[in-house]
Structures are given as structure tokens and as C-alpha cells.
Amino acid sequence: MSAHDVAQWQTPQGGYSSVMRLMPWITAEWRRLLLAIFLGALALACGVGLMATSAWLISRAAQQPPILELEIAIVAVRAFGIGRGVLRYAERLVAHDSAFRALSRLRLAVYDRLAIIAPAGVPAYRRGDLLERMVRDVDAIQDLPLRVIVPYVSGIVVCVGSVILAWMMLPAAGLVLLVSLLLSALLVPLMTARAAADAECASAHARGQLNAEALGLVDGLGELLLTGANAQWLSRIEAADRDVSRLRLRSARASSFAASLGVLLSGGAVVAMLLVAIPAVRAGQLDGVNLAVLVLLPLATYEAVSIMPAAALSLGRVRGSAERVVGVLQAPDLVPAPAHPAAAPAGIPELVLRDVQSSWPGGAPVRLAGDVRIGPGSRVGIVGSSGVGKSTLLAALAGFLPYQGSMTLDGVEIRELNGADVRRIVGWCPQLPHIFDSSIVENVRLARPESTDDDVRIAMGKVGLGEWIDSLPLGMDTHVGDQGGQISAGQRQRIGVARVLLAGHPIVLLDEPTEHLDEINADEVARQLLRALDGRTVVWVAHRPHGLVELDHIVPISRD
């Protein structure tokens, strides 16, 4: 994580348009969403009903009527008392179910888009931590229905109900409640969200700075200690920390003000209610039994509006994630499929590179000047110092990157072909191929799903992993990847080659397959891999010509 990223993930830029763009996925589950809102409103209404009915019951009881007259009220009070908890439980379950279903759709949409644009269109593919964050962003969207829409809308429904109830008893009281609730439901959440956004905005730069310095300390601890710069670095962190604290404390006042405004609005409504209701009782416009009901209504309804500032804060938090998710959904395809794709050449095509230039978005370009002809079945090494862009060149050859110049397969330009067709011909073995969280056999078999266990075993043997497999108690069924056992970088690379062997690509791109081995092993593995790939075209990139003695031809590559 670099300073730049840290600063970026904290401040959403635009308004709420990204949130609105995600709404179709949320409302796709509209039946469940409406049910959740309905249940939530009922639960809140039970709370209001409990206080209102109790106030009426007690007031009426003070007039000592026959007990039968109070039966209904007593039953209602008990029903409201039980109903609240039950309805709230149901609401939470339905709301979560609806949110998860919506999220499921969204996740699929993100995957579909990624499947088209990956890896060139997504900067995250160059950085593991960004990828993880992207996945977390998609998950964070569940807060939109759960913590924003359901609580806010059901709260509004109950507010409207309370106002109608008060208005029916005394129109002026309805008006008092309307004003109080309107301000509580709109102004207070707005102010809270604004205060938080301002705090975020004011301190975003300072926080980005602080986090960057903290990360620098962790990333470069060895360098800092060894150069004696650690004390100076720590005092820089402390200075950045003081800046952040000062800005945070300044904006804390705004949020405290919003908090006290909420209390003022509900308390003020009680006083105002008394001021309109007392003369009304005297004037006979309001039945005295209802006075307590009216006075307690603002306090009871307060629960419905008290969750609204939190909803506004959640909305602010969701916004950042929404922006990044929409960013993925709208990211352009940097390697668009041709309108009229050319027919893919058959057999082992001849690969010709002419003045090729390509780059990852935002990265330094790689250039390969002149003509390079790679005939069917030949083995070519591309050698250049580290950082010159050899891996970039291979990604372009696999149809993952746009390029200038010309790269042809039997005379057909790669960009004229469908990406899928290119990758049926060109097998790409990146430096660190992804190992899925699954068994070894499944990890290799994905290259050709119809292959048998024996096919996989043979491929693994050919890349020199046979002994390793035999040494494992579970053999090829050993679980590897994140949740399973770890494997070395060298083994990872050779699993990548085994996949290509199994898939049977006529042209194979190898990215420093012996990089993680020491010299003696490297030569041995190089020989083994070339034997295994006998009869196919091999393009092998490396930063030193070592271990490439068996190649037909070596092409140097440099920055210029």
C-alpha cells in the first residue's frame, strides 16, 4: 500500500451519483426490500404505539371507568410490547436476506465486467492489496439497504403515522410534531453527515500523510534503522499525528452540535406540544385524556429519528465503496474485441514481432525494435535487465494489453483476433501464476477440464514436480492456496507450465521460470522444461542469459 493509495481510499470525490447507479441492483430484490421496510416500520410503530396507548390507558384509568372499557387498551399495550421485539427480529432477517441477494447480483455483475476487462483494465491486478480492497468494496455495498434504506424509510413511515395521529387529535399538535420530525429527519442527519464529511475532508490530506509515513516506517524499517533515520522518521510521524488530531478535534465540535440539536428538537417538541395542547384542553378542542398521549408522542417517535444520523453516516461511508465499484463496472476495455475478428490460424503458427511497443496503463512502456521471427517449434530467449518490461511484452503477446507496432500469428495481427482465440494459441506462464484455493489436481486441471488424473500426473512429471507430488501424503489431492498448504515460488511457476502442457498450446510464453532457483538447479529445470515443451514454440524471457544455452536464438531487449 503506498501513500498515494492511502490518500485515495479515504475521500470520495463526487456526489451520490455512484450510489444511485448501484440502486438497480439493490431494488432488484424490491419485494424483500419492501417487506423489510414494512416490518421495520411496524416494529417502530409498536414502540410508538406502546407509549401512546399506555399514556391513554393511564390517563383514562385515572378517571376510574369500568375496567371493561380498558380491556382493548390493555391487550393493545401487551401486544405492542411483544410485537416490537418479534417484528424487529423478522425485519432484520428479511433485510439481510434481501441485502445478500442484491449483493450476489452485484458481485456477479462485477465479475462479468472484470472477466472482460481484466487484467489491463483494472489497476488492482498489479497490486494484491488493491484487489482485496476491491472485493471488500463490493461487500460494503450491503450497508446501503441494511443501514441506510431500510432504517431511514421505515423511520419516515412511522414519523408520518405519528404526525397523522397527532393531527387527528389536534391539528396544531400535528403541525408541531411535523416541524420537529421534519427537522430531526432531515436537518440533523444532514448536519451529522456534513460534519463527518468535513472532518474527513479537512483531515484527509493529513491522514493520508500520516498513514503514508506509518506505512513507510513498516515497509522500510530495516533501511531506517540501518541508516539511523528512525528517530527522525518517528518524529515526523508524531508531527503528522498532531496535525490529524488537531483537525479531528476541530471538526468534533460540529458533530457534537448535531448531537445536541437532536435532543433539542425532541425536547423542544414536548414543550411546544404542551404550549398548544394546554389551551386546547381548556377550550374543549382536545379531550384531556389525550393530553398525555400528545406530550409523549415526540419522545416515543424520537426513537425512529434517532437512527437517522447513523444512516446518513453509513451513506457517506458507502459512497466511497460505491464509487470504486461503479469505477470497475464502467471501466473501459483496453483490449476491445475486434468488430470483425479474423479467423484464428491453425497448427503452430509463425510468430512475427515488428517494432512492438506496449505498456500497462500508467506504466513504463516496453519497446522491442526491429523484426523478430519466431518460426514454428523454435525456442527464443528474450533477455534484458530487470525492469525493462519483459513481462509486459508477454502479457501483450497473450492478448492482455494493447500494443503499437505489429505482432502476427501466421500473418494475422493479434489485435485482429478475438482474445480468447489468441489465448487458445498462446499459452501464458506468468512469473507467479495464481494458485486457486483448491487441490493441486484441480489447479492444474482447470487448463483442460476434461483431462483425467493421469493426464495431470503426466504433465506434473514432465515439469519435474513428480517427486514432489509423490512425497505429499495426499499426493495431487493436497489442498494448496490461501487456506491450504503453501508452495514455493518455483513450484508455483512449474504448476503454471504444467497447465500449459495440459492445455496443449502450440506457442508457450515462459516468464523467468527458473528465477527462484539457484544456478545448478536452474540449468537442470531449464533443460527439463524445454524437453517437456518439445515440438512447440517457446518464448522464454529472463534477465540473464544463464541457463538458456539450449535455446535456438536470443533477442536482447533494453529500454532504448
Place this chain on the structure above:
Amino acid sequence: MAGPVDVRLVHFAFGVRKYLIAYVAVSAVTAILVVAQAFTLGALIPRVFLGGEDLDTLRSALILLAAVVLGRVVMAGLGDLIATTAAVKTSSQLRTSLLRKVVQLGPVWLSAERRTSVATLATRGIESIEPYVARYIPSLIIAVVVPLTVGVAILTQDLLAAVIVAFTAPLIPVFMILIGKYTQAATAKQWSTLNTLAGHFLDVVAGLPTLKAFGRENAQQKRMIEIDDRYRTTTMGVLRISFLSSFVLELLATVSVAVVAVSIGLRLIGGHLDLKTGLTVLILAPEVYLPIRMVGTHFHAAADGMSAAEDVFGVLEQAGPINGVRRDVPCAALSVRNVSAGYPDRAELALAPVTFVAEPGRITAITGPSGCGKSTLLAVLEGFLAPTTGSINVGVVDVRELDRDAWLANLAVMQQDPALLGPTIGDDIRLGRPDVPLAAVIQALRSVGLDADELVLGAATPVGDVRSDVSAGQRRRISLARVLLSPAPIILLDEPTAGLDEAGETVAIEVIRRLAQTGSVVIVVAHRPALIAAADTVIALEPVQVTA
């Protein structure tokens, strides 16, 4: 997680004790105002409803009510401000303490595996502690102060209501803990399934380029839908159970209020109670449960902060390395006597015993097959890892007697995979010695074969944003340039020519020779023949004997 509160954090958060006292005081005033509001309202309503009084005779009561409301407004703002201030100060202090501790523990402790988690902890982790201190801890304080005060107030009015409240309110935490205990086992297993499923999406997304390479990206779609369905069903199963505790909480809170209300109503009919008392108690009753319910609300928001706090204290409680006090380091040969070493979390040794003397003015090469402990030896020499056996002396002084910073000031080190801190390459070369003139920096860059044409902006080339644009080989050469500028008499280089082409290797070896000629002790870890050939002394490390 140990319990609902991390005592260390409370101690830390309110280490400045005035915040804790201030918050308790605000809570107590709030509780009194809540009671005052109920009493005022309870008295006022019957005077209108039964007594038929009008605004003019009720003026003083209304003014009192308005004053109470204003008091609550002030307390709400004040409480929020105190809590936020405490939270900001806590996170700031925790961050500083954490990073100081990390510096003290050193790079061997901060291994590659720990690096990401510590980085996350120092940034997002510590930020997530703020809601814990600003919301959760205050809600706990209120949940103790307000229900107790209100409960006593109810007791002064109506014994029966007080008994109902006194029975039910403590039941809420008791039931929550009981249900929590009961459901823990049931949910634990489901959570682990859940984590596996949650990781799956990341796994598939991360592997998309690989899937595309084999044309398998569309086949994964169906699997994703299946897995999402399973994910949802499992999660809902967990939630049905884990929502039970808040269900009980809500149910008890509202049912109790209903029971109190009905009992008041029935006694009013019988004439055993007056309206004033009845209304006061009705208004007070929900105030007992509200703060307890708020704890539940904030508990979930604070969960992240709680586990982050746990992790931070886990680091802070680590025992630091023992540091010597001597600061005068003699300028002499470095003798390594029977030194072996291992890492704290691994049983076997990483470095078998080795003995050698590295003389000033000579290049001492350390060789051996991978995994025999070459980098471990350097970590021991740097003082980041304590030797298991043996000792290291510089001249006659045992390195253990030296202060770590004083010892490190005598070393110039190039690590195997040097990090760049930026903002520019020039800053990295001047790290720790910002007074070095730019001309010297550029000269050093030239000597290691890094010229302006290779780095677009020369010494002013920024690093950091796209870190991969400065390759590993270039980073090593930048680090070598820094070593070149350092006046330190002991030089440690970890595979200085790895990742370089032959021309680069020749340049680097020439630089290393010149360093030795100035009279420095030069120790290089080497496995390429050209570098080994350039050394005056070659120490071949023995592979570690693995005992079964």
C-alpha cells in the same frame, strides 16, 4: 475476545483521567435531568387534565421543563465532545506507542508475514479503535449510571414498578451472555465455513487472468452463483441465531414497559395510585432500558476496534530486545566466534555455528547453498537477531555490550531486497544523512552505474506511486550508492549483484573493491562466481543439520 471491555484500552483511553471523570459526571447530570424531566411532566399533565389549569398558572413548571430540556441539550453536546476528544487522543497515543514498539522490536520481528498485518493495524486498525472509545465505552458508562439513577427514582414513586424494573433490567445482560454462550459454539463452526466462502470470491477474482489464459472465465460464473447461494444460506443460518440475543433484549425491554404500564393502569382504576405517580413512572420506565439497548447497538460498531485493540496490545506487550549501553565502538576487525542462530517461532536453527574474522580492508565473502543462513548471519551481525550461541566482537568489545543505535551507526548495509522510502531516489540515498550534497548523490549514482538515462529524472525520480517502475536491480544499486556515501567502517552487503546483468555486475564489484580499499570491513553474501572470485576471504557456511 476476553470480555465486553478491554480494560487495557479503557486504561489507555482515559489514561488522561480527566476524560473518564468528566464523562461520568456528564452521565450523572444527564441521569438527573432525565428524572427531573419525567417528574416535571408527570406533575404537569394531571394539573391540566384533572385540575383544569391553564398556561398562566403553569408558567413556572413550563419554564422548569424548558430549562431541563436545555440542560439535556448541553449535556448531549458536551458528552459527545468529551468522548470524541478521548477517542482522538487515544488513537494518536496508540499509534505512536505501536510504531515506537515496532522500531524497538526491529525488522526480524517484523517479518515479511507480519508486515502487512502491522501496516493495516497502524492505519485502518487504529482508526477503527476510535468508534470503540468514542461510542462504545461511553455507552457502557451511561448504561450503568442512567438505569441506576432512574431505577432509584422509580423506587421512590412506586415499589411494584421498581420491582419489575429491578428484575427485568439485569436479566438483559444475563440473557445476552447466556444466549451468547449458547450460540457461540453453534455459530463458530458456521463462521469458519463463511470465511472460506468469503475468501472464494477474492480467490476467483485474483485468478481471473489465469482463468482467461485458459478460456475458463465464463465457466466460473455458474460456480459463483452456486457459491453465493451457499454463502447466503449459511450466513442467514448464523444470523438467525446471533440476532436472538438482540431479540431477547428488545423483547424484555418493551414487555417490561408494557407490564409496568398495565399494572399502573389497573391500580389507577382501583384508586391505589394517583395519575401523577403513574405518569412519572411510565415516562421513567423506558429510560432504564434505552441505554442498555444502545450498548448493543454500539457493540457491533465497535467490534472491529475491539479486535484491533487486542492486536495492538499484543504487540505492545512483546518483550523488547536487551540493549547494551556502550556507545564507543572501536574501529577494528569483526570476529565472529561459534555463532549460530534461529528464529523465535521456529524450532530448528537457521544458521549452523560459524567462526571467522573479517579484517578491515578486505572483502569477506559468505557463501553456501540457499537456506544455509547467509541472510540470518547478516541479521545477527546487524543486531536484529540475538545469536543462539557464540559471540561477535569488534576489536575487544562484545557487540552485545553496545547500544543498538550506536552499533548501527557503524554499519553501512545493503539489504537483499531494499525498500525505497522516497519521495525521490535522491532522498533515499541521503536517508539518515540529509546533509549530503546533491552532487555527491549524483556521483554515487554514476559510480554504481545508474545514470540519468536509466532513471528518467535522475536523483529527483520519484518513488512510491508505481513502485514496480523502479526494478529490484535498480533498488539494489540505489542502496549500494547509499553504502558508498556512508562513512561507516563496517559494510554488509547481501547479494549485491543479484538481478544485475554482467555489465552491472562488473561495475558493482569494482565499487565493492574500492570500498574495501578505504580500510572498511566488507562482508558480502555472494552466490555468483564473479563476486566470490573478487573476495579476499571466502567463508562457506555449513548447511544446518536437521535432526529428526
